[in-house]
Amino acid sequence: xxxxxxxxxxxxxxxxxxxxxxxxxxxxxxxxxxxxxxxxxxxxxxxxxxxxxxxxxxxxxxxxxxxxxxxxxxxxxxxxxxxxxxxxxxxxxxxxxxxxxxxxxxxxxxxxxxxxxxxxxxxxxxxxxxxxxxxxxxxxxxxxxxxxxxxxxxxxxxxxxxxxxxxxxxxxxxxxxxxxxxxxxxxxxxxxxxxxxxxxxxxxxxxxxxxxxxxxxxxxxxxxxxxxxxxxxxxxxxxxxxxxxxxxxxxxxxxxxxxxxxxxxxxxxxxxxxxxxxxxxxxxxxxxxx
Amino acid sequence: xxxxxxxxxxxxxxxxxxxxxxxxxxxxxxxxxxxxxxxxxxxxxxxxxxxxxxxxxxxxxxxxxxxxxxxxxxxxxxxxxxxxxxxxxxxxxxxxxxxxxxxxxxxxxx
Numbered sequence: 437x438x439x440x441x442x443x444x445x446x447x448x449x450x451x452x453x454x455x456x457x458x459x460x461x462x463x464x465x466x467x468x469x470x471x472x473x474x475x476x477x478x479x480x481x482x483x484x485x486x487x488x489x490x491x492x493x494x495x496x497x498x499x500x501x502x503x504x505x506x507x508x509x510x511x512x513x514x515x516x517x518x519x520x521x522x523x524x525x526x527x528x529x530x531x532x533x534x535x536x537x538x539x540x541x542x543x544x545x546x547x548x549x550x551x552x553x554x555x556x557x558x559x560x561x562x563x564x565x566x567x568x569x570x571x572x573x574x575x576x577x578x579x580x581x582x583x584x585x586x587x588x589x590x591x592x593x594x595x596x597x598x599x600x601x602x603x604x605x606x607x608x609x610x611x612x613x614x615x616x617x618x619x620x621x622x623x624x625x626x627x628x629x630x631x632x633x634x635x636x637x638x639x640x641x642x643x644x645x646x647x648x649x650x651x652x653x654x655x656x657x658x659x660x661x662x663x664x665x666x667x668x669x670x671x672x673x674x675x676x677x678x679x680x681x682x683x684x685x686x687x688x689x690x691x692x693x694x695x696x697x698x699x700x701x702x703x704x705x706x707x708x709x710x711x712x713x714x715x716x717x718x719x720x721x722x723x724x725x726x
Numbered sequence: 727x728x729x730x731x732x733x734x735x736x737x738x739x740x741x742x743x744x745x746x747x748x749x750x751x752x753x754x755x756x757x758x759x760x761x762x763x764x765x766x767x768x769x770x771x772x773x774x775x776x777x778x779x780x781x782x783x784x785x786x787x788x789x790x791x792x793x794x795x796x797x798x799x800x801x802x803x804x805x806x807x808x809x810x811x812x813x814x815x816x817x818x819x820x821x822x823x824x825x826x827x828x829x830x831x832x833x834x835x836x
Contacts, residue, residue, distance in 0.1 A: 509831060513828045
């Protein structure tokens with residue numbers, strides 16, 4: 437279950453599929469569900485002081501005096517995800533992959549932006565895409581029509597992609613060495629920010645129909661991104677949107693956040709986005725060519 | 727991967743290493759800038775604790791206050807939000823140095 441928003445079912449595993457395959461026959465993929473727990477009385481408190489619990493269970497009480505022992509653990513709770521993210525980084529380094537994690541709220545134009553980027557750059561850059569949604573293959577089918585290799589991750593009731601899902605997806609994708617992997621995360625400005633996928637860079641997309649104060653409302657997301665794409669700029673004549681205010685809010689949360697104004701629909705500003713993509717591709721190649 | 731499931735996994739692994747003794751207390755350290763919603767965490771703990779290694783454990787959460795350092799003037803100041811500007815020089819160029827903790831600190835077993 438996601439503890440930022442309470443969604444998701446315990447033990448539920450994400451489904452990974454490729455457009456065109458028969459999902460019923462896919463033995464690798466099935467939603468796994470834990471059995472229902474019997475609800476005993478939970479003794480659960482958030483206070484710091486000790487309680488004497490009155491147990492009304494049927495088990496026998498041990499009357500031998502055990503000495504209580506405190507064990508220091510000091511382990512990060514997202515340790516398992518972070519460990520997997522580092523394993524992913526190892527795979528990405530070995531295969532010389534540049535990985536971009538695209539995040540935004542639903543409806544900001546991530547998929548349209550990706551479609552356009554694939555269609556315009558696929559002859560120059562070797563791309564592969566990982567699509568994340570709760571349900572349907574709709575987005576992966578749109579990318580599939582561009583001819584770029586794609587896998588769909590369906591999280592079921594989950595609200596974010598995590599490192600384990602990306603690990604499985606990349607193995608399924610089996611991209612060429614030197615490729616750029618675009619991860620379209622689940623539409624959500626809250627939870628995806630918490631989960632390191634092993635990416636090279638995080639890009640947040642904000643559309644001008646969303647309100648200038650998105651960055652201060654969702655600071656964690658904007659703080660951890662290196663680029664913000666301001667999409668749907670073709671609609672500006674019909675809106676009261678103040679771009680400089682949006683950029684100012686963004687810089688309050690993250691002074692180093694770069695902004696690019698664009699329209700995936702008309703093509704305005706896309707060249708700058710392509711230049712940025714090419715620059716991070718070169719950067720990862722530079723560190724490898726020591 | 728859920729945060730609570732990870733807590734249970736971490737505690738379970740440690741309890742196994744110590745002869746499977748009953749876990750009495752779980753001490754978490756979750757800073758107020760960790761991105762975790764304490765209310766949702768309570769809710770998830772209530773639902774996932776029964777039947778698990780932490781079902782009879784008392785859960786305590788230490789909530790370290792946020793602390794930031796200004797990259798412009800070096801000043802350190804308290805922070806309760808992801809957005810903050812230095813209280814000395816008003817720069818927004820800050821690093822969060824405390825408050826992002828999300829850890830299982832310790833457990834107490836029988």
